[in-house]
Amino acid sequence: MSGTHDHLVYMANQIAANLAMEADAVKATADHIEAFWDPRMVAAVLSDGAGLSPVAAAAFEVLRGAEV
Template identity: 60%
Template structure:
């Protein structure tokens, strides 16, 4: 795998993490960071998380705090309805389709 590919992928993941954090900007800083951490924990592949973790210099304050939450506390409880998934027999509340 070329260095350019790794660099482009890393840049894209940083962009995505910052975009998720911006989506929660109406919340206070701590709540936005928790919601960002929740989203990343639920929807990102472990390889995506690992590619950003430890090289977080270009993350926004909220996105950087989200990765700190994941590193220090693990996966947070659901923060938004988007990450509260249905029991097997329920339907209609996941944003996944």
């Protein structure tokens, strides 16, 4: 890991992996990030989602929708 953005993407993927067994892993991931992340961290990943796992990427799409 190097750089804040890479770190944030890593964290998001880690959350998604650990919530993979939830009935709705995408929602669980989105809910977790919404509950615990500072908005600037969410915004940073929303602006560049490169490297996100599929579940994490879907979760950020949920968060993007919630922003609108």
